[in-house]
Amino acid sequence: xxxxxRRTVTVRCPPEHAFEVFTARLDLWxxxxxxxxxxxxxxxxxxxxxxxxxxxPTGEERLLGEVLRWQPPTRLTYTWVPGGGxxxxxxxxxxxxxxxYTRVEVVHAEADSGLxxxxxxxxxxxxxxxxxxxxxxxxxxEE
Amino acid sequence: MPAAPALxxxxxxxxxxxxxxxxxTILAPGPCPVGEIAxxxxxSRPAVSKHLRLLQNAELVAFERSGNRNLFRLEAxxxxxxxxxxxxxxxxxxxxFALVAENTWTPKP
Numbered sequence: 739x740x741x742x743x744r745r746t747v748t749v750r751c752p753p754e755h756a757f758e759v760f761t762a763r764l765d766l767w768x769x770x771x772x773x774x775x776x777x778x779x780x781x782x783x784x785x786x787x788x789x790x791x792x793x794x795p796t797g798e799e800r801l802l803g804e805v806l807r808w809q810p811p812t813r814l815t816y817t818w819v820p821g822g823g824x825x826x827x828x829x830x831x832x833x834x835x836x837x838x839y840t841r842v843e844v845v846h847a848e849a850d851s852g853l854x855x856x857x858x859x860x861x862x863x864x865x866x867x868x869x870x871x872x873x874x875x876x877x878x879x880e881e
Numbered sequence: 882m883p884a885a886p887a888l889x890x891x892x893x894x895x896x897x898x899x900x901x902x903x904x905x906t907i908l909a910p911g912p913c914p915v916g917e918i919a920x921x922x923x924x925s926r927p928a929v930s931k932h933l934r935l936l937q938n939a940e941l942v943a944f945e946r947s948g949n950r951n952l953f954r955l956e957a958x959x960x961x962x963x964x965x966x967x968x969x970x971x972x973x974x975x976x977x978f979a980l981v982a983e984n985t986w987t988p989k990p
Contacts, residue, residue, distance in 0.1 A: 743967055747975040751986035759982040767977040769970065838988070842978070844971060 743846040753833040756840040757811035760831065774800055782816065784808060790816050803829075818846075889966035891939035892959035900924060901932050901941075905955065908942060912954035 749756055759767070765780045773780065775794045782790045783805065790803035806828070807815035814831045827846060834841040895901050900922060907918050919929040933953060936942040941959035945952050 743964070743971065745968075745971045745975055747979050749979045749982040751982050755986050756982050759985060760978060763981060763985075767974065767981045769973045769977065840982075842975070844975065846967065846971065 743844075745844045745846075747842050747844075748836070748839050749842060750839055752838075753811040753835050753840045756833050756842055757814070760833075760842070761810075761814065784810075790818065888940060888959065888962040891935075892941055892963040893966070895935050895939035895941055895959070896963065898932070898935075900928075901936055904929070904932055904936060905941060908953060908955050912945065912947070912952035914950055914952055918953065 751759075761782050761784060764782055768780050770776075774792055775796075777795045778792045778800075780790075780792055780802075782788065786805055786808050788805040788808065789801060790805065792800040792802055794800060803816045803818040805814070805816045807813055807830075812833050814833075816829055818827050818829050830845045830847075832841075832843040832845075834843065896905075903922060904918060907913060907921055915926075915929065915933065918933070919926045922929055924932075933942065936959075937944060937953075939959045940956050940962070942953050943956040945954060
């Protein structure tokens with residue numbers, strides 16, 4: 739798992755619209771079952787340091803990650819703790835204009851490198867163990 | 882998670898705990914007896930055994946006997962399951978994203 743996961747999708751609209759849908763309408767396209775509660779709403783706050791969270795109908799807010807880079811309409815980076823336990827991981831999305839299309843490139847990696855100024859101590863501490871494990875494991879397998 | 886394969890779920894759960902991630906780091910260089918694992922951790926030996934059982938259940942570690950020594954080693958199945966789960970997630974997510982993005986966009990005439 740220490741190789742980042744890469745996925746690309748091309749959509750017929752400009753980057754401004756793709757970025758807006760990806761962020762402001764996250765709840766609409768995020769796979770249905772991937773929520774703690776079926777009636778939850780997923781939200782991402784549009785600024786660096788903003789929260790990526792699940793708003794549960796009971797009023798509870800479940801933190802899923804944090805925005806590291808907010809650069810509309812070309813780039814978005816956030817941490818994500820997927821699957822209710824693992825984590826954290828880092829998701830980096832680029833929106834690349836291509837004529838009347840936009841190529842949306844997803845790179846999903848363990849949050850193990852390039853910890854910039856946006857990372858506070860809490861996150862650094864949290865990511866340390868995760869970042870150590872998988873590269874070591876891959877090295878072990880390749881021996 | 883819809884259709885999250887049980888093994889992927891177990892692996893993701895297991896990886897969520899810092900002590901268990903530390904155990905995987907200890908095992909990364911090679912197989913290790915439980916005593917040596919426990920000696921490097923700030924928790925009791927029974928607690929270490931419990932974490933090891935969870936990791937074994939998630940197929941992130943496996944148990945092997947070498948001579949008269951009982952060793953734990955890393956196991957690929959759990960890691961693979963977690964990776965496949967993530968790949969399936971993104972395939973579904975991006976397909977849905979493309980639908981929403983294209984259906985909400987009206988080009989200016």
